[in-house]
Amino acid sequence: MPLLARTVNTPLVIDVRRGAIADLGSLLADRRISAGGEVAVVVGPGQGERIAELIRPGLGNADLFTVTGGSVDAAQELGEKLHRRSYDAVVGIGGGKTIDTAKYAASRYAIPMVSVATSLANDGIASPVAALDHDGGKGSYGVHIPIAVVVDLDFVENGPDRQTQAGIGDALSNLSAVADWELAHRVRAEPIDGLAVTLARTGAEALVNHPGKITDDGFLTTLAEALILGGISMSVCGSSRPASGGCHLISHALDRLNPGLGSHGEQVGLGALFCTFLRGDLERFGQMASCLQRHGLSTTPAELGLTDAEFVAAVHHAPRTRPDRYTILEHLDLAPDAIGERLANYVDALREHLG
Structure with a gap:
């Protein structure tokens, strides 16, 4: 049978x-x-x-x-x-x-x-x-x-608003993590689990499009469900793949190079937004940038307390934090000068979108 x-x-x-x-x-x-x-x-x-x-x-x-x-x-x-x-x-x-x-x-x-x-x-x-x-x-x-x-x-x-803001960044980063997994599937034939993808992306989609504030029960419920679905997605496929991509590699690099800078959620939120820009998905980039700004999260290295040079160093170092994980960072394999150019373009795109 x-x-x-x-x-x-x-x-x-x-x-x-x-x-x-x-x-x-x-x-x-x-x-x-x-x-x-x-x-x-x-x-x-x-x-x-x-x-x-x-x-x-x-x-x-x-x-x-x-x-x-x-x-x-x-x-x-x-x-x-x-x-x-x-x-x-x-x-x-x-x-x-x-x-x-x-x-x-x-x-x-x-x-x-x-x-x-x-x-x-x-x-x-x-x-x-x-x-x-x-x-x-x-x-x-x-x-x-x-x-x-x-x-x-x-x-x-x-509780502190900053904890809820961190959760928003962590949940939204699943959109970037799933995109990285799909990239690895296309380029390297890495096995992908459609159910895990569906769970991780569905919760994040509901969050990125929710009009509420962090003081609203409806928004907090949606955030909680997005985080829960992200956790279950990892159980479904037996790895952190649906919730951890280049966004998390950047956060790990920041922890090593600039410890104590921001919360995990703040860092992966910024990392996810930058990785989404690197993939050229400007529609998703605009959605995520608007959501992060609406809820008071960092959208630029400066807002997180980083210089451009520090952020470039973290992005360049990021693939070394987990060599087995193929993401947009490994795919592009940019040198520091090229990362700096992409960052300048990224900031320009943010200004154009957010005003």
Whole structure:
């Protein structure tokens, strides 16, 4: 019999709304993740007490753990604590560092993990990857995709705008990452996964065309769904390909050459816009530039705090950060002088489009 379908790992639950954390106990029981609330709740510093009060009525049997730093050491330490008791699930509540720490620790001991996001800074809320610091810098580690993904818009709304802006840049960058994957497929016959492409691009398309502001529930819901779809797309194809192209290579280069400059989302947003210009897709370039400017993200190196020379150096160095990934940067293989010329043309195109 021919294979007519495939099985895809996705979360059992995706819940994006206000008040989601307070209803966490009911959600876990209704979906048979934990009927009795025997879970480990992992939170970051600063908000643990508030979260504990919200979840206590529905998760009276939960143990609360506080983690800091988002490092491999913190994740391993958490894993050792989790190993001392039998838990139905690990519930990571917080931002990217807290969730990635919980994902890594839960995967290490084969415990289902529930991702509860209080910010929308990146697609790690639903991805099969944990980005953690280690002695040599920062690494990405494969983990199991969360069994449930919850986003509480009350917490997102009350968080820093810069976190939400970073999430916008990260989600929009999927448009560039998918275009790079399609380029590698055409030029090098690299296998491509149409379902992963569809998921990553659909969420980003909805975001780039959304007229709302970061204070609107409708826009925040669309952003959350775009980040979740980006994370699931990576699980579908088994790699970060649909969410990481030349945009991310530029960001990795900036981290090495100009550390501490901007957030991951800000950097990949700028990188995606520049890569889109390099591909000559001016219609998409205009859409992305308008969206980034509308939400207060950088569209030029200067707005990110870089000189033109620093940005050129980062673009030239970018392919070395991941030699196995073919993108528009490897395809054009531009020398620094040529990158500088393209950058000048890019800035002119921005002025013409944005005014």
